[in-house]
Amino acid sequence: MEGVLDHSLRDVLTRIQGVDVCVTEFIRVTDQLLPESVFRRLAPELGAGSQTPSGTPVLVQLLGNDPVAMGENAVRAVEMGAPGIDLNFGCPAKTVNKSRGGAILLKDPEEVHDIVAGVRRALPDQVPLSAKMRLGFQDKSLALENAQAMEAAGAMRLTVHARTKVEGYKPPAHWEWIDRIREAVKVPVVANGDIWTVDDYHRCREVSGCDDVMIGRGLIANPFLAQAVREGSEGLAAVETWPRICELLLAYHLMVLDRLETKHVAGRAKQWLRMMQRHYPQAETLFMTIRTERDPHRVTEYLQQAVEISAIDINR
Incomplete structure (x- = not known):
């Protein structure tokens, strides 16, 4: 791919x-x-x-x-x-x-x-x-x-x-x-x-x-x-795995930030979020939050917030 x-x-x-x-x-x-x-x-x-x-x-x-x-x-x-x-x-x-x-x-x-x-x-x-x-x-x-x-x-x-x-x-x-x-x-x-x-x-x-x-x-x-x-299972529900997804998404974004030109960085996280919308309704919400953001450092902040919020939600 x-x-x-x-x-x-x-x-x-x-x-x-x-x-x-x-x-x-x-x-x-x-x-x-x-x-x-x-x-x-x-x-x-x-x-x-x-x-x-x-x-x-x-x-x-x-x-x-x-x-x-x-x-x-x-x-x-x-x-x-x-x-x-x-x-x-x-x-x-x-x-x-x-x-x-x-x-x-x-x-x-x-x-x-x-x-x-x-x-x-x-x-x-x-x-x-x-x-x-x-x-x-x-x-x-x-x-x-x-x-x-x-x-x-x-x-x-x-x-x-x-x-x-x-x-x-x-x-x-x-x-x-x-x-x-x-x-x-x-x-x-x-x-x-x-x-x-x-x-x-x-x-x-x-x-x-x-x-x-x-x-x-x-x-x-x-x-x-x-x-x-x-x-051999049906897997965990999206709500259970979303906090881990947020962590992985942030890690991925930081790796991309480290190696790509600034103008190409934000698009990678957005691309992955769009593909995850099929399974994770939370991905659509996060995608809409960063959809127009081009500054990769601002995207980092949004993803860090998503990690924090998802961890709070799962522990409630």
Whole structure:
């Protein structure tokens, strides 16, 4: 999730137990070997055992269409400490697809095969290589062929977002298609798409037949979702977890304040609050409070107040 799930948010979200592994934002590869500084900027966990501060492993994801350059950059990431490489064939962004990256490559299973094969050849055999795909670009007619091409080229695991590029993020996610892909390949398949609740998680596993599930937007909307899944419960009510959310939001904002230009800082907290409105009604109130505020230090004050007020409310 480019521009959203960066290393700061990975740090904050994995402070809550339940996440087994994270994947970085995609690192865009053209036809050149990227400098180490690019990897350190997008995946600073590489300098800390390739895991978040709480100990969750972090895989490096690459996006591009040049098999040789993709392979060279995969090797660089592994040499810097990445425990595995993931390839992005799912990004639906127009700017990415226009430069032949992400989901547009699903129009040509042979090209998909060549890219995966190029990376597999470059990497040591023991390094895990996985790939993420959608069901297709305009339709689902090549879904099975693309998955089989990735497997044949050496992908050891596939994560499938259960929609095409054209379908974007519009519900529903077609989990039944993940089951078809799972039956068509021998490597493990991970289900992804429209998992917002514990009930969604169980229904997705039942329909897709997958043991493992990847959660993106659902975890941002409810940071306690993975923990609830792990514990086999419906999770705590929003009113019970809101004080902890306020603490995490403040911590996230301060991390962003420390590394981004001032003009870009306030937007990150607002972005996260907007996504949490799906689960937390309190998030809408706080969002409206800071909606027009551009001064990041004033945002800090508002978030500190939210921490204090939520702690008082929960102790009443």
